[in-house]
Amino acid sequence: METKHNAQKDAFGKPLPRGSCPLCGYVFDAASDCYGKDRPKPGDLSLCLSCGAVLVFDDGMIPILPQAGDLEKLDSLTHRQILRAQRAILEMRAKNYPNGLPQR
Numbered sequence: 001m002e003t004k005h006n007a008q009k010d011a012f013g014k015p016l017p018r019g020s021c022p023l024c025g026y027v028f029d030a031a032s033d034c035y036g037k038d039r040p041k042p043g044d045l046s047l048c049l050s051c052g053a054v055l056v057f058d059d060g061m062i063p064i065l066p067q068a069g070d071l072e073k074l075d076s077l078t079h080r081q082i083l084r085a086q087r088a089i090l091e092m093r094a095k096n097y098p099n100g101l102p103q104r
């Protein structure tokens, strides 16, 4: 199991910068892959744990929205994994916030 300390580092062992989701504003400074094995690097996809948006790490490891066509390059297995993870995020959100997200 990945520790929080490790979850706050990129693939090169550098601390992940504090970033926020460009869609919902959720702030985060940690990331994890589905299996807790790999650390993110520039160009890797990520999902916002608040709204499920698909994001990509830029060269400074800031999560940004993908460019047009970025998602079209993905294979069908990756597409299915993204959809499954988004469904889990939205189910968790509905369970934890049945009346909507708290105001920021």
Ligand SMILES: [Zn+2]
Residues within 6 Å of the ligand: 021, 022, 023, 024, 025, 026, 048, 049, 050, 051, 052, 053
């Ligand atoms: Zn978001």
